[in-house]
Amino acid sequence: MKLFKKLLAVAAVAALSGSLAADAADPVKMAWVYLGPVGDGGWTYAHDLGRKAAEAKMGAKISTTIVENVPESADAERVIRDLATKGNKIIFTTSFGYMDSTLKVAKSFPKVNFYHATGFKDAANVAIYNSRMYEPAYLAGVIAGHVSKKGVLGFVASFPIPEVVRNINAYTMGARSVNPKITTKVVWISSWFDPSKERQAAEALIGQGADVLLQNTDSSAVLQTAQDKGVLAFGWDSDMTQYAPKAHLASCIEVWGPYYTSVAEAAVSGKPMTKAVWGGIKDGMNDLVSVSSLVPPAAAKMAAAKKADIASGKFNVFAGPIKGQDGKDKVPAGKTLTDKEIDGINWYVEGVEGAVPGAK
Amino acid sequence: MIRAPWRLVPRTLPSPRMRVLAPMMAVALTVIFGCIVFASLGLSPLAAMKVFLIEPISTINGVSELLLKASPMCLIALGLAVGYRANVWNIGGEGQMYVGGIFASGLAIYFHERGGVWLLPAMVVAGAIGGALWASIPAVLKTRCHANEILVSLMLTYVADLLVKYLVYGPWQDPAANNFPLTVAFSDNAQFPMFAAFAGDWLEGTRVNVSLIITLVALPVAWLFMQRTFAGYQLTVAGLAPSAARYAGFSGPAAIWMALLIGGAAAGVAGVMEVAGPLGQLNDRWTPGYGFTAIIVATLGRLHPFGIALASLLMALVYLGGEAVQISLQLPKAISLVFQGLLLMLLLGCDVLVNYRLERRRPAATAAVEIK
Numbered sequence: 001m002k003l004f005k006k007l008l009a010v011a012a013v014a015a016l017s018g019s020l021a022a023d024a025a026d027p028v029k030m031a032w033v034y035l036g037p038v039g040d041g042g043w044t045y046a047h048d049l050g051r052k053a054a055e056a057k058m059g060a061k062i063s064t065t066i067v068e069n070v071p072e073s074a075d076a077e078r079v080i081r082d083l084a085t086k087g088n089k090i091i092f093t094t095s096f097g098y099m100d101s102t103l104k105v106a107k108s109f110p111k112v113n114f115y116h117a118t119g120f121k122d123a124a125n126v127a128i129y130n131s132r133m134y135e136p137a138y139l140a141g142v143i144a145g146h147v148s149k150k151g152v153l154g155f156v157a158s159f160p161i162p163e164v165v166r167n168i169n170a171y172t173m174g175a176r177s178v179n180p181k182i183t184t185k186v187v188w189i190s191s192w193f194d195p196s197k198e199r200q201a202a203e204a205l206i207g208q209g210a211d212v213l214l215q216n217t218d219s220s221a222v223l224q225t226a227q228d229k230g231v232l233a234f235g236w237d238s239d240m241t242q243y244a245p246k247a248h249l250a251s252c253i254e255v256w257g258p259y260y261t262s263v264a265e266a267a268v269s270g271k272p273m274t275k276a277v278w279g280g281i282k283d284g285m286n287d288l289v290s291v292s293s294l295v296p297p298a299a300a301k302m303a304a305a306k307k308a309d310i311a312s313g314k315f316n317v318f319a320g321p322i323k324g325q326d327g328k329d330k331v332p333a334g335k336t337l338t339d340k341e342i343d344g345i346n347w348y349v350e351g352v353e354g355a356v357p358g359a360k
Numbered sequence: 361m362i363r364a365p366w367r368l369v370p371r372t373l374p375s376p377r378m379r380v381l382a383p384m385m386a387v388a389l390t391v392i393f394g395c396i397v398f399a400s401l402g403l404s405p406l407a408a409m410k411v412f413l414i415e416p417i418s419t420i421n422g423v424s425e426l427l428l429k430a431s432p433m434c435l436i437a438l439g440l441a442v443g444y445r446a447n448v449w450n451i452g453g454e455g456q457m458y459v460g461g462i463f464a465s466g467l468a469i470y471f472h473e474r475g476g477v478w479l480l481p482a483m484v485v486a487g488a489i490g491g492a493l494w495a496s497i498p499a500v501l502k503t504r505c506h507a508n509e510i511l512v513s514l515m516l517t518y519v520a521d522l523l524v525k526y527l528v529y530g531p532w533q534d535p536a537a538n539n540f541p542l543t544v545a546f547s548d549n550a551q552f553p554m555f556a557a558f559a560g561d562w563l564e565g566t567r568v569n570v571s572l573i574i575t576l577v578a579l580p581v582a583w584l585f586m587q588r589t590f591a592g593y594q595l596t597v598a599g600l601a602p603s604a605a606r607y608a609g610f611s612g613p614a615a616i617w618m619a620l621l622i623g624g625a626a627a628g629v630a631g632v633m634e635v636a637g638p639l640g641q642l643n644d645r646w647t648p649g650y651g652f653t654a655i656i657v658a659t660l661g662r663l664h665p666f667g668i669a670l671a672s673l674l675m676a677l678v679y680l681g682g683e684a685v686q687i688s689l690q691l692p693k694a695i696s697l698v699f700q701g702l703l704l705m706l707l708l709g710c711d712v713l714v715n716y717r718l719e720r721r722r723p724a725a726t727a728a729v730e731i732k
Contacts, residue, residue, distance in 0.1 A: 160541075
């Protein structure tokens with residue numbers, strides 16, 4: 001009988017401590033809303049790598065949910081709302097077009113923290129995060145300037161918003177820092193993720209003489225098309241070496257792991273992060289990686305040197321003098337565009353052909 | 361050779377009973393095949409089916425989302441069904457919806473912050489006119505040049521999409537939007553009020569809005585038009601027996617015009633429901649695909665208003681279910697497309713039974729045939 005009582009007591013203590021432990025270790029529920037499939041090999045894939053990195057670091061302190069292929073339409077609001085209703089405390093919406101939906105849902109869930117990638121509107125519980133992809137784009141331009149034989153670069157672009165326009169500019173300026181006669185042709189496909197349109201656009205550019213391609217779209221289609229047609233290209237968002245090793249020069253990658261981990265850490269500590277983050281090479285949020293053997297050593301060396309200068313703050317991609325398409329100074333020497341100006345840029349630098357659609 | 365114990369025998373007349381039963385059989389078979397899909401993914405089929413078909417509508421908010429999604433599809437499908445009954449195959453409901461949305465947005469932007477209560481009704485009328493105008497292009501080309509309305513209406517969808525993009529990147533872009541492709545957010549009197557705004561707490565947070573009433577009114581009106589009016593009768597005769605319609609003196613071109621204008625106007629109003637509903641503005645990413653899904657809805661609903669209402673709810677549910685299995689079970693969203701595809705294939709399969717019946721082979725009879 002004594003033994004039985006003892007056992008009962010032990011069991012009770014165990015149960016009690018068990019439940020306490022469970023309370024303490026209740027994971028913070030975090031959710032990601034993706035535009036494309038995780039298997040796009042580019043944008044969404046990079047976000048998912050970041051999520052996995054945060055998960056690996058935080059272990060049982062967080063639990064994560066993803067929803068992929070969410071259109072940037074009225075459907076997005078339902079998905080985001082649904083995630084908030086199901087107890088997710090941290091929600092990342094990873095495409096520009098989710099901006100207004102995120103804000104609408106955030107209004108009715110003041111205790112949930114939302115993080116929106118690449119937008120320009122925030123709120124008390126909506127923080128913006130973005131990556132200065134124009135930095136690796138500039139470095140890609142430096143390499144392109146060395147390897148382009150025809151002096152014509154191609155750029156497959158998604159939507160004519162500042163984020164994309166400045167990447168086109170950076171790519172062109174990087175190339176012209178090596179060869180001032182280089183020009184860039186741009187094709188707009190009005191989509192972030194549409195492998196068949198991305199391919200058609202790449203074919204059109206190659207047909208017009210472009211021999212080094214870069215893209216601001218989410219899949220590996222442009223790179224693969226370059227390999228099929230015997231020209232060179234870069235990976236974008238993720239390391240795309242494996243998709244077309246015979247055309248791949250280097251990859252401009254997004255690195256979301258550290259950011260997602262720091263948001264997770266803040267959430268677990270009970271003080272969710274609310275500040276906006278716009279990081280670049282210096283912050284480890286993006287990089288130029290997997291420079292291939294197709295790149296001449298001189299080009300690789302110059303790109304590496306520029307990368308070090310960007311990381312140390314010695315070089316800024318948008319420091320003057322920068323000439324506009326008319327050949328006149330748009331940014332005079334000694335002046336540097338502010339973040340606000342870079343975030344609203346709607347003009348091309350000298351060397352880019354055509355006009356920014358819809359720019360006034 | 362292995363012989364199936366059944367064979368298909370042509371019916372002398374199409375079976376009206378099978379016309380109604382075929383979609384139901386297709387739905388039942390889809391559920392069975394769906395269970396097999398879930399089981400092969402290593403999930404309990406019943407639990408997964410529950411998440412897919414029940415969970416999305418287990419809350420008031422879920423029902424609201426279902427209605428919000430089904431309503432525009434249902435309205436477009438009603439309009440298309442009128443045409444399909446007359447053998448006029450308008451495939452461009454999606455484009456007509458865009459143009460309806462454009463016309464309504466034009467009013468909303470022009471009278472931004474200065475419109476009155478008349479603004480929303482005016483937008484609905486403008487949307488109907490816009491959709492009908494867009495549908496009148498295939499009508500002109502069909503009646504004047506015998507151009508195939510399937511191709512023309514389909515291609516015009518892409519033109520309409522570009523028109524939306526031109527406007528939101530160009531003249532109608534919100535000047536404060538940082539070159540982002542959106543119009544201003546419509547002011548309150550250019551948006552359908554939500555039921556939640558005046559229905560009390562139990563609807564708190566739901567998005568379904570008064571535009572649902574338009575669809576609810578359109579259902580009986582469409583039924584009356586198809587079954588009880590002379591114009592509806594003319595259209596049906598033109599579809600079933602074109603030469604009989606000509607003998608009777610019914611005008612062929614008039615039927616084509618009526619079919620396309622009604623389909624276009626309905627799709628245009630559905631566009632207004634979207635831009636003045638959950639969107640609240642016009643943007644370049646607005647391609648919900650309702651105009652295309654409505655073709656499936658009309659077919660699945662047997663071109664009958666009652667069937668269409670059910671079919672639109674089912675298609676909306678399949679869509680919401682795809683999201684639910686993704687969030688709850690982390691399955692790929694492509695599962696909705698798998699279900700849509702299964703449903704269509706099985707419907708086409710079951711439709712064989714409208715014109716054929718299954719008959720059991722009798723071994724003796726087969727043997728006799730073989731001896732011959």
